[in-house]
Amino acid sequence: MMNADWYCEAWEERTAFAVRVTSKLYDAVTEFQSIEVFDSEALGRILVLNDCFMVTQKDHFVYHEMLVHTPMAVVPDPRSLLIIGGGDGGAVTEAIKYPHLESITLCEIDPQVVSTCKEFFPDVSAGLSDPRVRVVYEDGAAFVRDSPNKFDIILVDSTDPVGPATALFSKNFFANVRDCLTESGTAVFQTESPFFMEHTFNMVVQDLTDVFGSGRVHPYVIPVPTYPGGLWSLTFCSKTLHPLNVTHRETPAYLEGRLRYYDPDVHRAAFTLPVFVRKLLRSPATAGL
Amino acid sequence: MMNADWYCEAWEERTAFAVRVTSKLYDAVTEFQSIEVFDSEALGRILVLNDCFMVTQKDHFVYHEMLVHTPMAVVPDPRSLLIIGGGDGGAVTEAIKYPHLESITLCEIDPQVVSTCKEFFPDVSAGLSDPRVRVVYEDGAAFVRDSPNKFDIILVDSTDPVGPATALFSKNFFANVRDCLTESGTAVFQTESPFFMEHTFNMVVQDLTDVFGSGRVHPYVIPVPTYPGGLWSLTFCSKTLHPLNVTHRETPAYLEGRLRYYDPDVHRAAFTLPVFVRKLLRSPATAGL
Numbered sequence: 001m002m003n004a005d006w007y008c009e010a011w012e013e014r015t016a017f018a019v020r021v022t023s024k025l026y027d028a029v030t031e032f033q034s035i036e037v038f039d040s041e042a043l044g045r046i047l048v049l050n051d052c053f054m055v056t057q058k059d060h061f062v063y064h065e066m067l068v069h070t071p072m073a074v075v076p077d078p079r080s081l082l083i084i085g086g087g088d089g090g091a092v093t094e095a096i097k098y099p100h101l102e103s104i105t106l107c108e109i110d111p112q113v114v115s116t117c118k119e120f121f122p123d124v125s126a127g128l129s130d131p132r133v134r135v136v137y138e139d140g141a142a143f144v145r146d147s148p149n150k151f152d153i154i155l156v157d158s159t160d161p162v163g164p165a166t167a168l169f170s171k172n173f174f175a176n177v178r179d180c181l182t183e184s185g186t187a188v189f190q191t192e193s194p195f196f197m198e199h200t201f202n203m204v205v206q207d208l209t210d211v212f213g214s215g216r217v218h219p220y221v222i223p224v225p226t227y228p229g230g231l232w233s234l235t236f237c238s239k240t241l242h243p244l245n246v247t248h249r250e251t252p253a254y255l256e257g258r259l260r261y262y263d264p265d266v267h268r269a270a271f272t273l274p275v276f277v278r279k280l281l282r283s284p285a286t287a288g289l
Numbered sequence: 290m291m292n293a294d295w296y297c298e299a300w301e302e303r304t305a306f307a308v309r310v311t312s313k314l315y316d317a318v319t320e321f322q323s324i325e326v327f328d329s330e331a332l333g334r335i336l337v338l339n340d341c342f343m344v345t346q347k348d349h350f351v352y353h354e355m356l357v358h359t360p361m362a363v364v365p366d367p368r369s370l371l372i373i374g375g376g377d378g379g380a381v382t383e384a385i386k387y388p389h390l391e392s393i394t395l396c397e398i399d400p401q402v403v404s405t406c407k408e409f410f411p412d413v414s415a416g417l418s419d420p421r422v423r424v425v426y427e428d429g430a431a432f433v434r435d436s437p438n439k440f441d442i443i444l445v446d447s448t449d450p451v452g453p454a455t456a457l458f459s460k461n462f463f464a465n466v467r468d469c470l471t472e473s474g475t476a477v478f479q480t481e482s483p484f485f486m487e488h489t490f491n492m493v494v495q496d497l498t499d500v501f502g503s504g505r506v507h508p509y510v511i512p513v514p515t516y517p518g519g520l521w522s523l524t525f526c527s528k529t530l531h532p533l534n535v536t537h538r539e540t541p542a543y544l545e546g547r548l549r550y551y552d553p554d555v556h557r558a559a560f561t562l563p564v565f566v567r568k569l570l571r572s573p574a575t576a577g578l
Contacts, residue, residue, distance in 0.1 A: 014331035018305040133548035223512050223520040225484055230519025231512040260565040272558035278548040
């Protein structure tokens with residue numbers, strides 16, 4: 001569809017986003033997915049999984065900061081963190097900024113995502129070398145089903161609900177995540193675009209509500225220029241905590257100057273959903289992704 | 290770059306956004322610019338000016354509502370509104386929702402934009418038939434330079450700073466807009482993407498600050514999936530009013546159920562700038578668009 005010096009992601013043959021690339025650095029097909037790495041002037045290095053933009057140097061900080069720092073500001077004194085997916089290491093790299101986190105478990109199904117990001121995205125994946133980090137190469141759905149341990153925070157940093165990530169959008173998985181949380185534990189799920197993927201978004205939020213309970217599920221929105229729809233959503237789920245009841249009203253000293261998107265005001269603003277998103281959530285979800 | 294059934298906007302040969310189109314409904318080159326209208330499944334009807342996505346049925350409400358309702362909620366009892374550019378009629382259509390607005394002047398340089406939108410975007414341009422609306426086909430820069438009238442609100446609904454809109458990004462124009470405002474008057478300017486066009490954004494905000502004064506210029510952000518960078522900015526400028534000091538704390542009854550993006554909470558959240566945008570605004574702007 002595009003000339004050779006552009007990389008283009010078409011979204012369901014409906015819209016497409018492309019970037020002019022300067023070189024292709026990596027190309028592999030693993031047991032789980034295709035992995036490509038490009039370099040570009042506009043977005044820096046780009047990780048593409050199964051033909052979808054996953055990480056770019058230009059904009060990944062928005063997603064990774066909002067995924068990690070939002071629950072970290074709400075859960076009182078979190079010690080253990082589990083990340084499902086997130087093999088790029090971006091969420092881990094945000095998490096290690098908290099000195100009181102004792103253990104960070106990354107459960108990624110595809111070892112080659114981790115090795116690729118270590119090689120081509122050293123800044124994004126830097127946190128993986130922290131001694132508190134343990135990487136498990138396993139299906140995230142099986143991991144939470146079988147885990148004897150509970151976690152204070154679980155982040156579901158999944159790809160779209162196709163290929164290896166399909167299981168990470170099932171109600172069964174959501175219930176297993178809930179059961180792996182400590183009493184004040186909180187999970188954040190990647191829940192797609194409320195703008196272009198409104199049906200998926202609505203259905204996933206409704207399924208999460210069935211599992212976590214009414215009033216326990218709080219979507220929030222972030223801008224990600226390289227994801228279809230531009231406006232993306234994450235969803236905060238907790239058995240006991242409300243996302244606006246933050247324990248950090250100010251940015252803690254150890255984060256000062258180290259964040260590019262998140263601060264306590266941005267946290268609050270992200271939960272202020274546009275009218276059309278609130279309306280969408282009040283309408284009955286259509287079954288099926 | 291794309292097959293015939295896609296329309297693609299390349300942004301400075303750096304990134305591109307494309308949509309699969311079902312038909313091309315209109316194609317003209319005027320004295321000022323090229324005008325194209327497409328139909329598509331993903332975004333509905335699309336207006337393209339000078340090869341840039343300008344209006345789509347899918348997402349135009351975000352931009353038009355945030356352009357109009359934000360200053361309308363702050364200025365006490367506004368009676369007169371001037372829109373510069375905005376020939377699609379989208380801003381006018383939001384403005385006529387206010388029963389107490391007495392006069393709405395649309396100053397658009399290109400009559401063919403207005404006639405095209407009346408034909409192909411009847412919903413977007415519906416407000417143009419309101420008896421309070423007066424359309425003037427004139428260069429917006431000359432209009433504010435020569436206007437003997439003052440306005441309570443001026444909206445600069447311009448295209449990018451190339452072609453016919455270049456003059457709408459000059460300090461001279463900004464000063465003429467300021468001088469056309471009543472004492473509690475407020476102007477809102479379209480100020481590009483703080484994500485992909487950070488230098489333009491920073492320079493324009495600095496120029497506005499030189500004209501309106503320090504503490505008088507307040508950028509706010511909105512998601513527009515079809516504009517490069519996804520995250521777009523508008524900037525609120527007033528000689529006397531602060532954008533968070535709203536007179537409408539609740540949505541007025543006559544707007545109830547008629548808005549899809551804006552409400553008083555969304556208003557507040559939009560002025561909560563991401564950390565990187567605030568940092569950008571503190572750094573010295575580089576001269577030249």
